Amino acid sequence: MKRIGVFICHCGINIAGTVDIEKLTSQIKEYPNVVHVENYKYMCSSPGQQLINQQIMDKNLDAVVVAACSPSLHENTFRTSVQRVEMNPYNCEIANIREQCSWVHDDKQIATDKAAKIIKSMVEKTVLDEPLMPITVPVNRKALVIGGGVAGMQAALNIANNGYEVILVERESSIGGHMAMLSETFPTLDCSQCILTPKMVEVDQHPNITLITYSEVVEVSGFVGNFKVKIKQKAKYVDWEKCNGCGDCITECPINTPSEFEQQLGERHAIYRPFPQAVPNKVIVDMDECIQCMVCQVFCPTDAIDFNQKDSIVEQEVGAIVLATGYQLYSLKNLPEYGGGEIEDVIDGLAFERLLSASGPTQGVVKRPSDGKIPQDVVFIQCAGSRDPENHMPYCSRICCMYTAKHAMLYKHRVHQGRAYIFYMDIRSGGKDYEEFVQRVMEEERVVYLRGKVSRLYEEDGKVVVCGTDTLTRRNVEIKADLVVTATPIRPIEDIDQLSKLFKISINQNGFLTEAHPKLRPVESLTSGIYLAGCAQAPRDIPDTVAQASGAASMVCALFSSDQLYHDPIIAGVDEDLCSGCGICVGVCPYSARTLNREKGIVEVNEVLCEACGACSAACPSGAAQQRNFTDIQLKNMVKAILG
């Protein structure tokens, strides 16, 4: 008989408030295999852990059940703790009597009865738990960073500076992301290009970083420490080995088309680089626009143009992945109340950044798109689609209050006599020196802040008439504006669904990548070895993005600090005596961990590939594929214990 100890946590009053601990203790004492039951105020505290360990030794326990909070919180804590007294961690189980019991029931009697069932069923599992040894796996100390915005660049640089190799994959032809589009950055108003360009160059020149731009990851397999990825390099129609970035081809190209980088406010050619400071400083051909006149070929001094180039696939093996795919802005097309993108002089924040930028389409002179006039009345609309659960996005995009204040300030710096109005719901300026910045905009720049929503806007006589209510004075306002700038929501990238499927990590209801724990593991994903950085995880400003990216990089470095990794051993093996070689399990395994050995007529398992879902165990008709510590007998005994 196994000697099991049960340790019931009060969790202050979180459990003890609704569960009768003493009654529960005496009930569990009677249960078969249980030789010791004890309760304590905070089992997870250091004295709590010591108490368990003391009893393991004194009562010679083979296994313990800790009845406490969700195993997702402290399973690891207790499993680590019992190892100090030489107990195998897999002989320590958690019965969740808090999240799934005491917190969801009011009646003490009922909650106590249910807690008893939960504990008994866990005791049944524990009786048949085997001691397991972690499976060790080698770690490939090379990282893959996806997305070359400021998040991806920061992560790549940090990892590379720690001496590990990094592959940085960017889908555009240049790194830089959105930060490269910004004019000046709040709250210090330093020029975005000036602080970003050196970083871009550093990434390009770093001996440990391999930069693969104009590329996307198309296939991912493997697991922490041992990922295999396929990267599709899109055809650039330019041999980058030869291209020296002189730009002669660009000057000669006869085609003009709206520039994505300039938010359609400026033009580019069919052969182009997105912006002059692009890194790598190389050109690509946009085949949708190109008329194949071959002028570029004629003028290229290095003979780099190659219209026969095809997409190609490179394979890479890496140990860790950082996802830093950033954001896009919610399109004005989705906001019919603000013209639905049809009114030329209603633009979004990024477009306004380009109008402010010294290297932008207007060289930093604020000119409105419709007729190039310098606008004298500019209306800024905050929360244009954010915090609007009925019609648009329910969440706060977090940076718009700040960049709108910045926009108004920069506008006033450029057009001194101009008038700026900001419609806002609340001002959220929680950040170092942020509130002071907003105050400056309000007081020194004399920007008019109007608390209220814009109900509608329309074009009239070359103006955009903005109608809204100032809820503080309770007056309706109507402003005949020359230009309207909307702060539209920060959204994850368009194809975030595919990305989440590709990397097998989840996204939240708004499409942002989900972290492993909202407070304590904010830079990890739930898939071990995959980390998150920047706006792909949630809207945030540059300082927060950089901090998170550095955090993700540290996690990668921590993983790489040892050349071995421990793989969870609760895998499903094969009982060779029972296996009939039918191969059903081979088909249901999502990881190709199982293969049929035709010669021996049995299935074999690659333990490292097994991720422990248990699908094979359920599918196996002969019971040969048993998931360790989740065997059929264990599960049935648990069922019986619940039914009493």
Next chain:
Amino acid sequence: MYEPKIVAFFCKWCTSAGADLAGTSRLKYPPNVVGIRVMCSSRIDPEHIMAAFRNGADGVFIGGCHPGDCHYQTGNYQTLKRITLLKQMIEDLGINPQRLRLEWISAAEGQRFSEIIKEFTQQVKNLGQLKSEPLQ
């Protein structure tokens, strides 16, 4: 008054996390459902479900991740196939298939978790006690 006994299987990654969220949000629901946490809904063998019915369960609940969200890629599709088939089989055995429920509940759906549990408990309550001969 008859209180149904319901055994539930929750996958660790989504539904159990959703149940935890219901707890953290203090959303109350009836205590009839007692959960067993498995790694993935695809671990649930029809055998385990039949064991529950044989041993006095009036209802069995299985919670997995939404299609496409299974931590193990395709586990929940396996589950769906198995449960669909099993529902037909238990009907033939004289058990109302409404006593067996498969739902996709994500880690973010604490509210939905508690509502579904309430609703399923009521449904099983309305069906009355399942009379089966316990296995010797």
